[in-house]
Amino acid sequence: MKLMEDRIRKDGIIENGDVLKVGSFLNQQIDVDFIRTCGREFYRLFGGEQSGVTKILTVEASGIGLACLCAIPFGVPVVFAKKSKSNNISGEVYTAPVYSFTHGTTYTVMIPKSLLSPGDRVLFIDDFLARGAALEGLADICHAAGATVVGAGIFVEKTYQGGGEALRKRGIRVESLARIRSMSPEEGVQFC
């Protein structure tokens, strides 16, 4: 999506080689009009009766605002996985461990069992796809719940970190609005 690539060129800041800061339009500050346009693009890709999306799933915290805006054309609820440092979670919840390369720690994502059922057809929405651990965790939870994964709508995929390839190999349809093949403070961002 040219609009997303142009926005990254204009407002993205490359930090430590591997982290793209998009705090002025996607993360800390959210450009609502822009995200709604992205949501319509995800609806073009994943909407309609054939896909039959019943729920949009994301991970707290940065995914929530984006997923809510993208859910508008779909007219379905958003569920977000909570993150917890503890592996010792009780109650009726699905959990999956996720290793965060950005923070160098493992956390647990959890979703109450009451919010996901075998009839659900789930679309993942997330800001970034890097090594894919977060979405692998969500896919494991959907598998445990018997829900169907329709696909993943990603704002920015860093293809060189391999997460997209791993998810696609797993049979998950991944659609990314911008696909970065390399980036550095010297050379800037190179798109696929």
Ligand code: 5GP
């Ligand atoms: P993954 O699990 O795919 O390795 O990482 C996905 C999560 O890490 C995203 O939800 C996002 O919060 C964070 N992340 C990974 N790479 C970047 C990046 O370059 N910039 C920002 N802002 N977040 C990132």
